[in-house]
Amino acid sequence: MRLGIIGSGSWATALxxxxxxxxxxxxxxVRSEAIRQHLIxxxxxxxxxxxxxxxINKLHLHTSITPLVESCDCxxxxxxxxxxxxxxxxxxxxxxxxxxVISAVKGMVPDKNILLNEWLQQQFNVPLSAYFTLMGPCHxxxxxxxxxxxxxxxxxxxxxTVKLASYFKTWYINTIVNSDVLGVQYAAILKNIYALGAGIxxxxxxxxxxxxxxxxxxxxxxxxxLKKVGVQRMEVGSHQGADxxxxxxxxxxxxxxxxxxxxxxxxxxxxxxxxxxxxxxxGYSVISAQLEMNMVAEGYNASRSIEIINQSIQAEIPIASxxxxxxxxQLSPAAGFDLIEEVLI
Numbered sequence: 001m002r003l004g005i006i007g008s009g010s011w012a013t014a015l016x017x018x019x020x021x022x023x024x025x026x027x028x029x030v031r032s033e034a035i036r037q038h039l040i041x042x043x044x045x046x047x048x049x050x051x052x053x054x055x056i057n058k059l060h061l062h063t064s065i066t067p068l069v070e071s072c073d074c075x076x077x078x079x080x081x082x083x084x085x086x087x088x089x090x091x092x093x094x095x096x097x098x099x100x101v102i103s104a105v106k107g108m109v110p111d112k113n114i115l116l117n118e119w120l121q122q123q124f125n126v127p128l129s130a131y132f133t134l135m136g137p138c139h140x141x142x143x144x145x146x147x148x149x150x151x152x153x154x155x156x157x158x159x160x161t162v163k164l165a166s167y168f169k170t171w172y173i174n175t176i177v178n179s180d181v182l183g184v185q186y187a188a189i190l191k192n193i194y195a196l197g198a199g200i201x202x203x204x205x206x207x208x209x210x211x212x213x214x215x216x217x218x219x220x221x222x223x224x225x226l227k228k229v230g231v232q233r234m235e236v237g238s239h240q241g242a243d244x245x246x247x248x249x250x251x252x253x254x255x256x257x258x259x260x261x262x263x264x265x266x267x268x269x270x271x272x273x274x275x276x277x278x279x280x281x282x283g284y285s286v287i288s289a290q291l292e293m294n295m296v297a298e299g300y301n302a303s304r305s306i307e308i309i310n311q312s313i314q315a316e317i318p319i320a321s322x323x324x325x326x327x328x329x330q331l332s333p334a335a336g337f338d339l340i341e342e343v344l345i
Contacts, residue, residue, distance in 0.1 A: 002027065003167060004072035006065065006087060008035055010048040010295070011104060012078035014140035017049070020058045021170050027060040029068045036061045049144040066090060074100040074164065076134065077116065080296035081107030084116065088123070096124040102153075102164060104134045106188040107298035108305040115185050128181065129156050132164055135184045137261040138173075139270040146172040152257035154181045176256065183231035187258045190225060190320065192299035193306060194218035195265035196277035197323045197340075200333050203281020214319075215266050217344050221317050222262060223253055225306075228315040273299040280326065281333050303327050318343045 005016050008030035019026050030036050030045075038046040039061060043053050062068040069075065069091065079087050084105065101120060109119045120126040132155040142149055151168055153175060155161035165175040178184070194215070201214055233252045253259055265271045276297035279289040286300065303324040310317055322339045325331040 001074055001163075001167070002072045003074050003076065004068045005029065005076045005078060006068070007078035008045060008048070009079065010140040012076075013045045013049045013052060014138075014143035015076060015078055015104060015134075015168070016054070016059075017052045017143060018168050018170055018173055020054060022167060024167055025058045025060070027062060027068045027071050029062045029065055031063075033063055036063055049140055052144045064090070066095070069095055069099065072099070074102060076102045076104060078104040081105050081116070081298060082110050082296055082301060084109050084119065091124070093124060096120065096126050099126075100130050100132065100160075100164070101126055102132045102134050103185070106135070106185075106192060107302050108189060110301050110305075113305040113308050115182065117181065117185075131155070131181065132161055133181055133184050134168070135188050135257050135261065137256055137264040139264070139268060141270045143173070148172050148174070150174045150176060150256045150260075152176045152178060152184060152255075154178050154184045154257075156181065178255075178257070180231060182229065183226055184257050186226055186229055186231070187222065188261065189298070189302045189306065190222045191262040191265050192273045192297070193303045193320050193323055194222065194262060194299075195271050195273040196280075196297060196299035196303070196327075197319060198266040199271075199274035199277020199279075200281035200323070200326065201277075201337065202274070203278040203283075204333055204337060206337070211266075213344050214340070215263065218266070218319055219259055219262055221315075221319050222258075225310070225313070225315040225317055225320075226253075226258075228313045273297045276300065286327060299323075300327055 003019060003024060004027040005012055006029045016026060016028055035046060040056060043056060044050050065087065103116045105116050108115060112119060117128060117131045132153060135152045138149040138151055151173055153161050153165040156179060158179060161177050165177055169175045198211060198215060201211060265273060272293065272295050276289050276293060279292060306320055307324045319340055322336045326333050326336040
């Protein structure tokens with residue numbers, strides 16, 4: 001299968017490393033000719049994960065999406081959600097016909113307030129059967145250092161999902177498969193919002209005890225939202241059965257892609273959402289924090305999208321709503337966390 005990776009940020013670079021370390025050749029869309037030339041000459045991305053070195057004979061580098069799409073059977077989308085529309089703008093409506101798409105996007109299409117699979121169906125008629133997700137918990141920086149990490153692949157067709165996951169399994173990457181295509185995306189979006197909140201709490205000088213209570217309540221709030229959108233198996237400690245071959249338990253809410261990804265994103269110093277939130281808690285404006293980071297914190301736009309979506313879903317998400325008000329309605333971080341303190345149990 002001919003694989004293409006769309007994006008040249010830290011996560012896209014990490015995925016390129018994983019797939020090529022597994023012996024595969026890839027087509028890779030990078031942002032500019034300067035990045036392309038640097039990879040050819042120096043064998044690493046000049047802007048992200050520069051410690052990750054590539055065998056150039058395993059890379060077909062592109063600066064335009066059209067020839068990459070034409071050359072591939074399966075496309076891994078690994079650009080921040082804010083850049084989705086701009087990235088795909090040159091493709092005609094039929095360009096993705098017959099292609100498989102793996103989303104590594106942990107956000108919603110901005111201003112549309114929809115998941116990537118919904119946007120791809122609207123714009124390119126990509127059916128859900130051809131759409132798969134690649135989620136964490138996994139940090140690009142730890143992939144670059146080859147620290148053992150876990151990736152969860154979701155798809156309706158289990159056999160095909162297993163096949164796609166096999167391209168990413170290495171000695172430092174374990175892969176997990178489930179069928180919850182929509183739920184894992186919402187979980188990834190929500191955990192970024194809560195991680196941003198954890199960062200704000202840290203910036204406001206709350207301690208570890210408060211953080212533990214805050215994150216536990218975020219986990220409960222996230223589960224309630226996921227149930228509202230129809231996700232099943234949200235009960236911790238309850239399993240439908242074990243795989244007859246591997247004897248692994250069936251995944252539930254405590255699985256890595258739900259609770260695990262929430263925890264690592266809230267606690268890890270690698271988390272850009274936590275870092276962004278920490279700056280907000282310390283008094284930075286949103287614009288100042290964005291300029292200082294020079295990376296996209298998906299939780300910022302996601303907080304507005306979830307607030308809008310929840311107007312129809314009507315889940316009880318007071319923590320996410322308070323974070324939205326801090327980021328978008330000029331509520332002070334201290335006042336926002338006064339509100340959050342009142343709802344924690």
